[in-house]
Amino acid sequence: xxxxxxxxxxxxxxxxxxxxxxxxxxxxxxxxxxxxxxxxxxxxxxxxxxxxxxxxxxxxxxxxxxxxxxxxxxxxxxxxxxxxxxxxxxxxxxxxxxxxxxxxxxxxxxxxxxxxxxxxxxxxxxxxxxxxxxxxxxxxxxxxxxxxxxxxxxxxxxxxxxxxxxxxxxxxxxxxxxxxxxxxxxxxxxxxxxxxxxxxxxxxxxxxxxxxxxxxxxxxxxxxxxxxxxxxxxxxxxxxxxxxxxxxxxxxxxxxxxxxxxxxxxxxxxxxxxxxxx
Amino acid sequence: xxxxxxxxxxxxxxxxxxxxxxxxxxxxxxxxxxxxxxxxxxxxxxxxxxxxxxxxxxxxxxxxxxxxxxxxxxxxxxxxxxxxxxxxxxxxxxxxxxxxxxxxxxxxxxxxxxxxxxxxxxxxxxxxxxxxxxxxxxxxxxxxxxxxxxxxxxxxxxxxxxxxxxxxxxxxxxxxxxxxxxxxxxxxxxxxxxxxxxxxxxxxxxxxxxxxxxxxxxxxxxxxxxxxxxxxxxxx
Numbered sequence: 001x002x003x004x005x006x007x008x009x010x011x012x013x014x015x016x017x018x019x020x021x022x023x024x025x026x027x028x029x030x031x032x033x034x035x036x037x038x039x040x041x042x043x044x045x046x047x048x049x050x051x052x053x054x055x056x057x058x059x060x061x062x063x064x065x066x067x068x069x070x071x072x073x074x075x076x077x078x079x080x081x082x083x084x085x086x087x088x089x090x091x092x093x094x095x096x097x098x099x100x101x102x103x104x105x106x107x108x109x110x111x112x113x114x115x116x117x118x119x120x121x122x123x124x125x126x127x128x129x130x131x132x133x134x135x136x137x138x139x140x141x142x143x144x145x146x147x148x149x150x151x152x153x154x155x156x157x158x159x160x161x162x163x164x165x166x167x168x169x170x171x172x173x174x175x176x177x178x179x180x181x182x183x184x185x186x187x188x189x190x191x192x193x194x195x196x197x198x199x200x201x202x203x204x205x206x207x208x209x210x211x212x213x214x215x216x217x218x219x220x221x222x223x224x225x226x227x228x229x230x231x232x233x234x235x236x237x238x239x240x241x242x243x244x245x246x247x248x249x250x251x252x253x254x255x256x257x258x259x260x261x262x263x264x265x266x267x268x269x270x271x272x273x274x275x276x277x278x
Numbered sequence: 279x280x281x282x283x284x285x286x287x288x289x290x291x292x293x294x295x296x297x298x299x300x301x302x303x304x305x306x307x308x309x310x311x312x313x314x315x316x317x318x319x320x321x322x323x324x325x326x327x328x329x330x331x332x333x334x335x336x337x338x339x340x341x342x343x344x345x346x347x348x349x350x351x352x353x354x355x356x357x358x359x360x361x362x363x364x365x366x367x368x369x370x371x372x373x374x375x376x377x378x379x380x381x382x383x384x385x386x387x388x389x390x391x392x393x394x395x396x397x398x399x400x401x402x403x404x405x406x407x408x409x410x411x412x413x414x415x416x417x418x419x420x421x422x423x424x425x426x427x428x429x430x431x432x433x434x435x436x437x438x439x440x441x442x443x444x445x446x447x448x449x450x451x452x453x454x455x456x457x458x459x460x461x462x463x464x465x466x467x468x469x470x471x472x473x474x475x476x477x478x479x480x481x482x483x484x485x486x487x488x489x490x491x492x493x494x495x496x497x498x499x500x501x502x503x504x505x506x507x508x509x510x511x512x513x514x
């Protein structure tokens with residue numbers, strides 16, 4: 001087992017995948033807590049589909065994938081947030097609209113240029129080989145920026161997640177911070193989606209938050225726990241993917257599912273002993 | 279100088295005027311209750327007092343060094359907090375946010391203020407408890423502590439006793455009364471509980487798109503409006 005690990009780290013593409021994966025899973029775990037609690041989980045899913053469309057177009061016009069996709073997905077994120085806030089089309093329907101449209105456009109573009117081939121498969125389900133050295137640098141810089149911003153605005157993010165009305169009343173610029181969360185989410189999703197796949201990236205946002213909420217009772221502990229769970233699950237997932245040659249994205253999701261089940265069971269046992277203790 | 283003075287304000291909501299030609303003032307140490315039927319513009323007025331909705335006409339003046347973001351606000355109960363993982367301490371601490379500005383972290387002074395207010399409301403021992411596991415009355419105390427952390431001068435309570443049982447409701451009124459008397463913090467409360475209003479409040483503002491009545495609680499009891507509303511308690 002240990003030898004396998006050393007062998008795994010001797011491949012530059014594996015090191016790149018793990019580096020980017022750790023950073024992205026950290027960011028998505030932190031943001032995920034707010035998104036899940038604010039009932040915005042589906043935004044992550046919608047954005048990943050927009051990201052798919054953007055990457056397809058980027059490939060068709062030979063643009064650099066990340067620099068092309070990030071602004072588009074940020075735009076979509078801000079738009080989605082506005083729509084869920086005030087509109088005749090309700091949030092969930094709007095997300096479904098936008099995400100399927102983006103998916104369809106992406107598929108059209110791909111079929112007109114390269115044809116439906118392994119590229120599409122890789123976009124959908126992710127590929128561990130997707131990251132070039134340039135991408136890795138950019139991913140690390142951007143995710144570091146996401147982390148720093150998150151920590152700097154942690155107190156405000158807590159306030160607007162817990163109670164928007166009170167936050168507004170005490171002069172917190174709620175719209176600004178909601179937009180900040182959306183933008184950070186957009187960046188995180190684009191960074192992670194080529195490795196995790198457009199269909200699976202939103203799991204990185206939802207799973208760790210839900211998992212740690214099974215047993216943690218304070219916001220801070222939920223945040224820290226999510227971050228730790230997310231990174232550990234990612235690492236195990238990628239190792240599984242390396243050892244058994246399974247797709248990286250799917251492996252990570254399966255490990256996350258395992259963690260959720262484990263935490264749910266611990267939560268049930270804890271509650272029961274708590275009740276009987278009373 | 280009053281804390282807040284409203285002069286002939288009209289507030290419109292999506293093109294429709296909800297409140298018109300309303301004048302009243304909130305002085306230091308006042309305990310003002312805003313009463314009125316559903317849809318009489320109470321919630322809209324609360325938004326305007328918080329500075330979230332500018333009046334379409336007239337002026338809302340803040341005096342005595344009160345700033346719009348320094349009003350201790352206790353929002354209406356919603357069930358959004360049902361599954362929210364947060365400790366009591368974290369919730370109360372978030373009340374200090376308005377004193378932070380763009381500085382990201384809380385100071386020792388913020389934390390001692392939080393402890394002090396939790397002590398005052400008798401929830402110090404709940405500090406580490408999870409907010410979602412508390413009873414309705416305890417939750418309201420926690421949110422009141424948060425509101426106290428946000429203000430030195432004025433509490434704005436939007437239907438704070440909705441859903442509380444009678445005993446807890448009485449305790450809550452006592453608590454507000456005590457804070458108003460001892461800390462010298464003015465209280466503005468939107469309420470449906472008319473009996474308690476006339477018992478505790480110093481002033482009453484009866485809202486029906488405009489001020490049907492504004493004056494002391496004693497005068498209100500003697501007034502025509504007050505008598506009708508108090509007598510016909512059917513819609514409480």
